[in-house]
Structures are given as structure tokens and as C-alpha cells.
């Protein structure tokens with residue numbers, strides 16, 4: 001209904017006016033109908049009475065033989081306010097007397113004449129004619145003989161006026177009633193529509209800017225049910241604002257946890273698509289944070305790892321139980337190196353420790369699965385190094401006990417060789433062989449003594465002679481150096497000593513010299529230098545500068561950059577790739593520096609590699625190193 005007003009005020013008003021107008025029309029119709037009926041009954045009685053009265057007066061005039069009185073009675077009847085015309089006729093219907101005009105010129109019309117046979121003795125007859133004419137007639141009997149008829153026609157104007165007056169009164173009353181009640185309704189509707197409009201404004205303000213509390217609380221101008229409603233609305237808005245602020249606090253807390261937790265966090269939906277990740281997780285995958293949303297794991301991680309993690313997520317969705325400490329390892333495969341580098345992942349092998357748990361939004365519905373990922377690569381490497389150190393320690397212990405056990409028979413051999421040399425009758429060549437045997441036995445004795453000495457030194461830092469230490473390393477490799485005919489240049493003084501973990505420093509040089517021998521072909525050269533010096537980055541710091549240089553194959557820049565990474569080797573099954581990594585750790589532990597230069601034959605005339613080390617002479621060495629000072 002388009003024409004129907006929208007506001008409550010005008011709806012109430014329109015409804016009321018319509019209802020009242022309808023009831024007024026109905027009431028007026030009923031009233032007029034009833035009044036019309038009553039007026040017509042009265043008119044009939046009146047006409048019957050007036051006709052009877054005129055007939056009686058005419059009868060009296062006839063009885064007294066005074067027909068002139070009849071004329072006067074007709075005139076008087078005609079003057080009555082509710083009578084239009086009065087007549088007296090003879091039995092044949094000829095007009096004898098008439099209240100207006102001349103009798104001769106007045107005749108009964110056909111309708112009146114038709115009534116004559118219907119008029120009964122002593123009984124007035126009231127009838128109607130066309131044009132709303134009401135008329136009463138009565139027979140005039142004198143001594144039982146019909147002498148004529150008395151006719152009286154009503155003047156309806158009076159009746160109509162009476163009806164009009166009633167109608168006018170009803171309309172005036174109705175209008176006053178409608179206007180009065182409309183005003184009342186307007187006043188009453190204001191107390192509903194005004195607060196409702198306030199409530200409406202408040203609801204719109206809440207919807208358009210939920211954060212803006214400037215519009216609230218809404219004014220409560222009325223004290224009725226709507227006033228109560230506005231108060232309840234104000235309370236609701238205040239409680240929503242309170243809840244929102246609590247929610248914002250919680251969200252900020254969660255956001256900051258997500259952003260700053262030192263662990264990778266990722267959330268997955270049922271299709272294993274990422275719905276949220278933190279920066280640490282993005283750093284771990286090597287893909288920018290914004291490019292994670294909506295992606296699946298195979299799009300971000302190498303295939304086997306992605307598949308395993310995805311299966312775990314699906315399992316948590318299915319079983320609704322957390323999965324803890326799942327170890328994901330990405331091995332360093334030469335074929336995948338480039339792919340991993342392209343995906344932004346570290347090209348070194350890595351190990352992640354992942355836990356997945358269900359995230360419920362209702363007690364019975366798992367909406368997401370959260371995954372916590374810890375980069376356990378360092379721990380793994382440390383474990384590996386520890387294993388290697390353990391192995392080295394065990395080997396050291398074994399070597400020490402072997403050296404110790406060798407000492408007894410060696411002493412016997414030395415004694416026997418002494419006896420043999422002094423035994424008379426040995427010819428010169430035999431004496432020569434004995435001297436050679438004594439020389440070799442002397443070398444065995446030196447090696448066992450050095451082995452025993454360094455095993456004893458490895459647990460605590462102490463001042464050690466670097467010349468002796470380097471000698472011992474070179475003597476370990478004596479066989480290989482000799483076999484490859486590598487010319488060794490020893491450029492160190494015996495007086496150079498250093499406060500250090502001598503066993504570990506010896507391990508560093510064993511690794512460096514071992515690598516040089518691996519890289520150098522027959523006839524090459526090896527330089528080992530040790531000199532008192534100062535830190536090249538901090539001249540105030542005194543220490544020892546070492547150089548291990550070879551004329552070996554050298555390294556490409558890509559290899560040189562990665563030599564200190566754990567497990568990086570170019571020697572395939574012959575190398576573990578841990579030698580330089582462990583050496584680097586030892587140098588860091590001694591707060592030292594290391595620098596590598598290398599050149600392959602393709603890069604210059606001569607190829608070769610130079611490792612330069614600076615180890616500070618630091619009596620406070622036992623304290624743990626705070627930061628890596630090694631430079632590559």
C-alpha cells in the first residue's frame with residue numbers, strides 16, 4: 001500500500017480518522033434511517049388526525065346547516081405549518097372548499113380519485129402520491145349518509161428541515177470528535193515516534209561507525225516502555241563497547257605473540273590452505289609473508305617435507321588430537337640445491353621440529369589446525385658436532401692408551417736395538433740397518449709422547465708452545481707429505497706460545513693441513529707460519545697470527561664462500577664436510593679471526609689456498625664467547 005504512511009504517528013492518525021469517519025457515516029446513516037421512519041410515522045398519524053379533524057368540522061357545519069364554516073375550517077387547516085393544502089370534496093370528488101385558490105379551479109388528480117373507493121367509514125386513510133406527496137383523507141358522514149371527503153396534504157419541508165438539522169448536528173459533532181481525537185493521537189504518538197526515531201538514529205550510528213562512542217548514551221526523553229527500551233539499548237551499546245575493547249586487547253596480545261614469538265606459526269583450513277602465518281614461519285619458508293595466504297604447503301616447501309606436514313594437518317583435522325614433535329628434515333641434495341635456493345630456502349640441510357594442534361571455534365568443531373615449527377637445524381648440527389667431538393675424544397683416549405701401551409714394548413725394542421748395535425761382530429750394513437731401526441723407533445716414541453701430551457692438554461686452557469704444536473701436526477702427516485713429495489716450509493719460532501686449548505688448536509691445524517694435502521698434487525708446497533702479532537681489526541689486542549698456505553688446486557668463489565658450513569664438502573664420500581665447520585667453532589671459542597684466500601688455475605697463473613688465522617693471547621679464555629668474532 002503505497003499511499004499508506006510509513007511513520008507510526010501518521011499511521012495511527014490515518015487509522016483513527018478512517019475508523020472514526022466510517023463509524024460516523026454508519027451512525028449518521030442509521031440515525032437518519034430511524035429518524036426518517038419516525039418522522040413518517042408521525043406524519044401519518046398527524047395527517048390521519050388532521051383529516052379526521054377536518055372531516056369532523058365539516059360534519060358539524062353540515063349538521064348545523066352552516067356550510068360556510070366548512071370553508072373557514074379548510075382555510076384554518078391550510079394555515080397549519082405542516083399542512084400544504086386542505087380540501088373538502090363531495091362524494092364524487094368535486095372540490096367544494098380549498099385552502100388555497102378557487103374551488104372551481106381545483107380538481108382532484110388521478111391518484112387522489114383512485115383513493116375514493118378505498119376510503120372506509122369512520123377510518124382516515126393516509127396515502128402517498130408521486131413526488132413525495134403525503135395526503136390523508138376521511139369520509140364525511142352525516143346521519144349515516146356519505147356527504148363528502150376531507151383531504152389534507154402534508155407540507156414535507158418541515159420534516160426535511162428536521163432531518164437536516166439532525167444530520168447537521170451529527171456532522172458537526174463528528175468533525176469535532178475526529179479533530180479532537182486526532183490531536184490526542186498526535187500528542188500520544190509523539191511520545192512513541194520521537195523516542196523511536198532517537199532509537200533508529202542510534203542503531204544507524206552504531207552500524208555505520210561501531211567504534212565511535214560519541215553518539216551514546218542516547219537521551220531518554222520519555223518514561224514509558226520505549227524509554228525502557230532506549231535505556232536497555234544504551235546498556236547494550238556500553239556492554240558491546242566493553243566487549244570490543246576486551247576483544248581488541250586479546251587480539252593485540254595474540255597479534256604481538258604471533259609476530260614476536262621466536263617460533264614459526266601457521267594456521268590451516270580444512271583444505272590445507274594457509275589462513276595465517278607469522279614472520280618467523282615466512283622466514284623459514286623463504287617466501288614473503290603476504291604470499292602465504294591461501295597457499296598450500298607443496299607450493300612453499302620441498303615436496304617430501306610439504307607432504308609430510310600436510311598429512312599431519314589432515315590427521316589432526318580427522319582425529320582432532322594434537323601431534324607433537326614431528327621431525328622434518330630436508331637433506332642437502334645436489335639436484336635440489338638450485339630449487340631450494342630459488343624458493344628462498346636455506347640451501348644447507350635443515351631440520352624442523354613441528355607440532356600441530358586443533359583450533360576449535362565451538363567445542364565440537366575444529367575450524368583450523370595450528371602448526372608450530374621450530375628450526376632445530378642448529379641443535380641438530382650441535383648434536384652432530386658433539387658426536388664428532390665425542391668420537392674425537394674417544395679416539396684420543398684410545399690413541400693415548402695405545403701410545404701408553406706401545407711405550408713398554410718400544411722401550412724393550414730400543415734397549416734391544418742398543419744391545420744389538422753394541423753386539424760385536426755386526427758388519428757395517430747390519431749396523432746401518434740397526435741405526436735406521438733405532439731412528440724409526442725414536443719417531444714412534446716421539447709420536448706416542450705427543451699423542452699423550454695433547455690428550456692431557458685438551459680439557460683445560462693452558463699456555464702451549466705453538467712451534468711444538470705445529471711440529472706435532474706436521475709429524476702426524478709426515479707419511480702423506482713424504483709420499484706426495486710435498487715441500488714443507490716451517491716459518492715459526494719455537495718461542496711463540498699461546499694461552500689456549502692446545503688440543504683443539506691442534507685439531508684446527510690438523511684439519512687445515514689435512515685439507516691442503518688433499519688439494520695439493522705431488523711436488524707441491526705447503527707453508528706453515530706462526531708469528532707474534534696483533535689483531536688486524538683491533539691492533540690493541542695481542543696474539544698469534546698463523547698462515548697455512550698451499551699450492552693446491554684452490555677453490556672456486558662459490559666453494560670458498562661455503563667452506564665453513566657444516567656438511568659442505570666437495571670430496572663426496574671421502575669427506576664429511578665438518579672439518580672446517582668444527583675448526584671455525586674452535587676459532588670462535590678462542591675469539592679468533594679467520595680469513596681465506598684461494599685461486600684456481602683457471603683464475604690465475606698459479607693456484608693455491610691461504611688460510612690466515614689470528615688467535616688472541618687471552619688469559620681469560622675460559623669465559624664463554626659472547627659473539628662470533630670470526631670473519632670469513
Ligand SMILES: Nc1ncnc2c1ncn2[C@@H]1O[C@H](COP(=O)(O)OP(=O)(O)OP(=O)(O)O)[C@@H](O)[C@H]1O
Pocket residue numbers: 511515516519550552553554555559563568569570571574575576577578579580581609
Ligand atoms: N686447502 C684447500 N684447498 C682446496 N679446497 C679446500 C681447502 N680446504 C678446504 N677446501 C674445500 O672446503 C671443503 C670443506 O672442507 P672441510 O675440511 O670442512 O671438509 P672436508 O675436508 O671435505 O671433509 P672432512 O670433514 O673430512 O674434513 C672441502 O671439501 C674442499 O672442497
Ligand SMILES: [Mg+2]
Pocket residue numbers: 511514515575579580
Ligand atoms: Mg677437511
